[in-house]
Amino acid sequence: MPTVxxxxxxxxxxxxxxxxxxxxxxxxxxxxxxxxxxxxxxxLQALLLVxxxxxxxxxxxxxxxxxxxxxxxxxxMSAFIVLAFSLFTYIxxxxxxxxxxxxxxxxxxxxxxxIAVTDTGLLYSAAFILxxxxxxxxxxxxxxSVTDRDLVWGLFSLKMPFGxxxxxxxxxxxxxLFVSDFYTVREAMSARGVDFERTPLVKRFTLYxxxxxxxxSLMITRSYEVSMALESRGIAPGSRSASGYHLYRMxxxxxxAVAAGIALTLAFAAWGWLA
Amino acid sequence: xxxxxxxxxxxxxxxxAVVSYLIFPVLGAPGVSAxxxxxxxxxxxxxxxxxxxxxxxxxSCFFLGLYPSGYSPVQSxxxxxxxxxxxxxxxxxxxxxxxDLDFTVKRxxxxxxxxxxxxxxxxxxxxxxxxQVLWGVAYGEPFTTIYVVLVYLGAALAVVGIxxxxxxxxxxTWLAQILxxxxxxxxxxxxxxxxxxxxxxxxxxPAELFWPVFVGWVLSxxxxxxxxxxxxxxxxxxxxxxxxxxxxxWWA
Numbered sequence: 001m002p003t004v005x006x007x008x009x010x011x012x013x014x015x016x017x018x019x020x021x022x023x024x025x026x027x028x029x030x031x032x033x034x035x036x037x038x039x040x041x042x043x044l045q046a047l048l049l050v051x052x053x054x055x056x057x058x059x060x061x062x063x064x065x066x067x068x069x070x071x072x073x074x075x076x077m078s079a080f081i082v083l084a085f086s087l088f089t090y091i092x093x094x095x096x097x098x099x100x101x102x103x104x105x106x107x108x109x110x111x112x113x114x115i116a117v118t119d120t121g122l123l124y125s126a127a128f129i130l131x132x133x134x135x136x137x138x139x140x141x142x143x144x145s146v147t148d149r150d151l152v153w154g155l156f157s158l159k160m161p162f163g164x165x166x167x168x169x170x171x172x173x174x175x176x177l178f179v180s181d182f183y184t185v186r187e188a189m190s191a192r193g194v195d196f197e198r199t200p201l202v203k204r205f206t207l208y209x210x211x212x213x214x215x216x217s218l219m220i221t222r223s224y225e226v227s228m229a230l231e232s233r234g235i236a237p238g239s240r241s242a243s244g245y246h247l248y249r250m251x252x253x254x255x256x257a258v259a260a261g262i263a264l265t266l267a268f269a270a271w272g273w274l275a
Numbered sequence: 276x277x278x279x280x281x282x283x284x285x286x287x288x289x290x291x292a293v294v295s296y297l298i299f300p301v302l303g304a305p306g307v308s309a310x311x312x313x314x315x316x317x318x319x320x321x322x323x324x325x326x327x328x329x330x331x332x333x334x335s336c337f338f339l340g341l342y343p344s345g346y347s348p349v350q351s352x353x354x355x356x357x358x359x360x361x362x363x364x365x366x367x368x369x370x371x372x373x374x375d376l377d378f379t380v381k382r383x384x385x386x387x388x389x390x391x392x393x394x395x396x397x398x399x400x401x402x403x404x405x406x407q408v409l410w411g412v413a414y415g416e417p418f419t420t421i422y423v424v425l426v427y428l429g430a431a432l433a434v435v436g437i438x439x440x441x442x443x444x445x446x447x448t449w450l451a452q453i454l455x456x457x458x459x460x461x462x463x464x465x466x467x468x469x470x471x472x473x474x475x476x477x478x479x480x481p482a483e484l485f486w487p488v489f490v491g492w493v494l495s496x497x498x499x500x501x502x503x504x505x506x507x508x509x510x511x512x513x514x515x516x517x518x519x520x521x522x523x524x525w526w527a
Contacts, residue, residue, distance in 0.1 A: 008342060027348075034347030038476045070345050073305045080303020081481060088483035107415030128481060135479060136345035143342050167282040171334070174286025205310075209503045212315065213510045219283045220518055227276035237278050 005143035007172070009069050013145040014061030022250050023146060023154035025257040029056060030142035032261030037131055037138075039272025043123060046130035052264065053137035062144050070136050081128045085121040087113075093120030148172040157248040163237030166230065181218050185211045277527070280520060281327040284320050288313045288335035293343060301491040304471060304480065306336075306344035306354070311495045313339075314361055315503035318459065321362030322369055322376065322508065323515045325522035329366065332358035349476045357467030361496070364462045365455035374451035376521070378509045379444050386443040386509070389436055389453070390501035396432030397457050397497050399425045405486060433457070452505060460496035464489050 006012040013019055018026075033053050040046040054064060067074070085091055097117040104111045148169060155165045189207065190196065196204060292306075292313035299310040313335060320328030336358035340351025369376075380386045403425030411418040440449035468489035472480045480488065515521045 005342060031348050034349040035476070037347055037349070041477075070343070072300075073343065073345050076300070076303045077305060077479070080484065083303075084481040084483040088487075089481075104414075104417070106410075106417065107419075109414060111410065111414045111418075124481070128479075131477065132345070132479060135347040135350065138347045139341045139345050139351075142348055163278050167278050170279060170282035171286050171289075174283040175290055177283070178287045178290050209312070209315070209506070212312075212503065212507060215287070216316070216507065216511055217514060219287060220280065220514060220520065223276055223280040223283055223520075224518060227279045230279070 003144050003147050004172075005140065006147075007175075008143075011062065011066040011069060011140065011144045013141075015059065017253070018060040018145060020253075021145075021257055022248065022254040023150040024250065025254040025261075026145045026150065027142065028258045028261040030138040032265045033134060033138040033141070035265045036268035037134060039268040040131060040134070041127065041272065042275060043126045043130060045268070045271060045275070046127050046134065049134040049268065050130050050137070053134045053141065057137055057141050057144075060141060060145050062140060066140055066144070067133075067136065070140075074132060074136065077132050078125075078129045081132075082122075082125045085125050086115050086117045090114070090116050091118050091121035091124060093118035096122070153248050159240055161238050161240050162235050166235070166237075170226065177222065178215070178219070181215055182211070185214050185218075276518075276520060277324060277327050277522070280324065281331050284316060284324075284328070284331040285334045288316045288331055289338050291316060292335050292339040296339065296343065299495075301488065301495075303484070304488045304491065306339050306346065307467070307471070307488060307492055307495075309491055309495050311499055312503065314358070314496060315499050315507060317358065317362045318365055318455075318500060318504050319507045319511070321366045322455075323512070323521055325366060325525045325527075326363075327522065327526070329359045329362040332362040346479060350470075350479060353475050354467065354470040357463045357470065360466050361459050361463035364459045365451075368455045368458065369451050372447060372451045372454075374448045375445065376508075376512050376516070377445040377448050378452075378512050380509060381444045382442050385439040386505075389439045389443060389449075390505060392432050392436030392439060393453055393456055394497040394501040396429045396434070396436055397460065398494055399429030400433065401429075401461075401490065401493055403429060405490060409486060452508070456497065456500045456505075459500060460493040463496065464493040467492050 003012050033049065033056065036049055036052075040049045057064065057066075095116060095118050097115065099115045100112055101115060102111075102113040152165050152169050155168060186196070189211065194207060196207075199207065292308075292311065295308040295310055295312045296306060299308045301307040301309050314332070317328050317332035317335065320331055322328070333355050336355035337351050340346040340354050341348065344351075346354060368374075403422045406418055406425065407422035411422045437450070437453050440446075440453045443449050468485055470478065471488055472478050472482050472485040
């Protein structure tokens, strides 16, 4: 069964032991990393959290080359952060580089827009950038280890009503259905003479925006069919399953993973509070 | 049927959100798009299907936050309320004004010109206010003059847009639609840009980037909501009425 990120980007957790964990454990581990993020204010704390996240990913069998998929996010955010601390604000510290970009004699003084790179500004930037790495690794760990079956069975084991379980399952199926519908509508448009390759960008945008109308109509038709099928099987949104085909219990390893996650958050909270 | 439609709508919004972000990104602010087409789906859905549409916006944004934006689950959980607000504000305006969903167009030319006037007027107003807040208050002239010119020009264009809206068809419905476009962008932009830069666990971006992200967010919303969302409301409201999907209360 492919994981959520496996279906979207081909990134999957390969460790069988990690994949055998209960869905609750697989959610708690990345969640505890993300809960530790607010306490990692110094570059050293953020660096340690990056190391913990990387170790967790490695334990789950996720190759760190998966970060390539987030390269654009990492580069653009890092650049934006450095710009924010040098172009949009002045962080007091030892000035490493300074240049005036624009100077205007205004009514109440001189308005100056400067680039000012200081050592403190760079330290702030480093902490922010490291937190981005930890944040991306925790999101990758969550999505690369949770399958849609995990979610649906997990919801069942929590005695959630059918309405919630069916909605979770339909969301994942809906992504594929929408993409396939989109290609159908696109082919229909091409068959009527639309040449997407030669159409200018603005015109293409209008065409795609117009395509939303048949796509939404198809969604309504499909919703009607699926809801009729569910009703004919006697599945009401509020009904719950008394029994299931699959036993989904927490084991010792699951409790250990959950405890490790909670301990991590508590440790970072204590470190952040003491620092 | 509402639950099934909600699940499918969430999936569609998620795919469109990812595509919008990848094609028109606001650089440095993952998940923020300069043309966020997904909002054209869940905002009308909020008007048609009440809180189901708001929930579709929230869930699609939550998953967008996780992948491809790479926010942590907690950051994404908080940030995604921006899209809930984005669908909830129009819903609230329509319910408060007791506007009937009658998008019959009596004057097509007025309906066609309306998005241009409303979005460009609101954008100029917003830019004027941002310039005044950032520099006008502290430095005075020439920023104050720029602010005054932009605000007057923006207000004039927005008023023309409102008049065109009143002429386009059912006056109360179109007034609700125009107010929705204007209020939605600002409300969701405040939460969205705020949770990315000022308040979150922790904010992924520095507080200094609030204004660039906020302006990018609101501009995108004005364009998409006035052009695509209005077109979808005109085209698909009769379909929703026919299929019994239209929600009169909040959930049913």
